[in-house]
Amino acid sequence: NAGVTQTPKFQVLKTGQSMTLQCAQDMNHNSMYWYRQDPGMGLRLIYYSASEGTTDKGEVPNGYNVSRLNKREFSLRLESAAPSQTSVYFCASNPVGTGELFFGEGSRLTVL
Amino acid sequence: KNQVEQSPQSLIILEGKNCTLQCNYTVSPFSNLRWYKQDTGRGPVSLTIMTFSENTKSNGRYTATLDADTKQSSLHITASQLSDSASYICVVSRSNDYKLSFGAGTTVTVRA
Numbered sequence: 001n002a003g004v005t006q007t008p009k010f011q012v013l014k015t016g017q018s019m020t021l022q023c024a025q026d027m028n029h030n031s032m033y034w035y036r037q038d039p040g041m042g043l044r045l046i047y048y049s050a051s052e053g054t055t056d057k058g059e060v061p062n063g064y065n066v067s068r069l070n071k072r073e074f075s076l077r078l079e080s081a082a083p084s085q086t087s088v089y090f091c092a093s094n095p096v097g098t099g100e101l102f103f104g105e106g107s108r109l110t111v112l
Numbered sequence: 113k114n115q116v117e118q119s120p121q122s123l124i125i126l127e128g129k130n131c132t133l134q135c136n137y138t139v140s141p142f143s144n145l146r147w148y149k150q151d152t153g154r155g156p157v158s159l160t161i162m163t164f165s166e167n168t169k170s171n172g173r174y175t176a177t178l179d180a181d182t183k184q185s186s187l188h189i190t191a192s193q194l195s196d197s198a199s200y201i202c203v204v205s206r207s208n209d210y211k212l213s214f215g216a217g218t219t220v221t222v223r224a
Contacts, residue, residue, distance in 0.1 A: 004155070040121075042114065042201070042214030043156075090155055099144055099205045099212070103155030 002026050006091050006104035013081045013111045021076040021107050023091030030096050032074040033058075034066060036087040037106075043090065049074055081111045115139045116204050118215035125192055125222055133218045135185040135202035143207035147176055147187045150199040150217070159187070159200075192222045 004025045013019055025032065030051045035043040035058075045058030049068040063085060065077045074093075078085060088108050092101040119134045137145070144163045148156035160171045162178040162185060169176050173196075175188045189196055202215040 040216060042116065042216045044214075045212075092155075099210060100146065100158045100161065101148075101156070101203075101212075103157070105155050106153070 004091055004093055004102050004104035006089075006107050008107060009105065010108050011110070013078075013109065015082060015111060017081050018077065018079050019081065019109075020078075021089055021091070021109075022073070023075065023104060024073045025091075025093040025102070026072065027093060027095075027102065028071070029093035029102070030071070031094050032068065033092045033094075033101070034064075034074070034076045035090045035092065036060065037090060038087050046076065046089075078109075081109075083111045085109065086111045114216070115213045116202055116215040118200075118202050118218050120218060121216070122219040122221070125220070127192060127194060127222055127224050129192055131189050131192060131220065133187045133189075133200050133202075133220070135187070135215055137183050137185075137202070137204045137213070137215075139183075139204040139206055139213050141207045142180060142183075143205040143210065145178060145185050145205070146203045147174070147185075148201040148203060150201060152198070156201055189220070192220075194222050194224060196220060197222045 007022045033048040034046040047066040049055045052071045088106045091104040116137045125131045146161045147159045150156040160176045173190045178185045199217040199219045201217045204213045
């Protein structure tokens with residue numbers, strides 16, 4: 001009964017390094033999302049995928065890329081990390097139309 | 113300007129006491145409003161959903177209200193417990209495209 005699984009849970013990068021955050025869900029959900037959460041701000045949508053094979057930009061996509069590898073997996077890549085990308089990243093999924101999001105445990109990223 | 117505003121930003125209450133959190137929104141057209149609970153270091157988890165026709169809904173010691181005319185919702189916690197210490201996030205869904213708007217959250221600290 002894993003739900004949404006994110007890896008890694010913690011990561012420290014130097015400016016300019018690249019990395020990929022992995023996300024997998026076992027609930028057969030069509031839609032998947034990547035959010036970032038910063039102190040004092042609401043969760044902000046980076047990218048989302050309404051279904052396998054499609055991805056769309058959210059409100060803060062700059063500096064990120066995504067891949068919807070299959071129905072289960074949705075990865076987020078930082079090609080050249082910047083200190084402004086220091087944040088907690090959450091992956092989420094939901095069945096079509098219900099609105100309820102199921103979140104992973106989060107990935108805390110620090111860029112020095 | 114954020115379309116979902118929550119107040120207060122934080123509050124501290126003694127164990128056993130009640131508290132009420134507020135959520136005001138401007139999202140339109142309205143589909144539903146959810147309250148999520150986010151424990152420290154974890155992902156948010158849905159507590160309750162309010163649709164246009166619902167005024168009140170309870171989930172254990174949590175009671176949510178919705179006034180769709182004034183675009184306000186509240187979350188009341190009765191007889192607080194230490195485990196209620198968390199951030200509570202209000203999320204409003206738009207009916208035409210299911211776009212989600214997040215509040216910044218209210219951090220509740222329950223002290224013994």
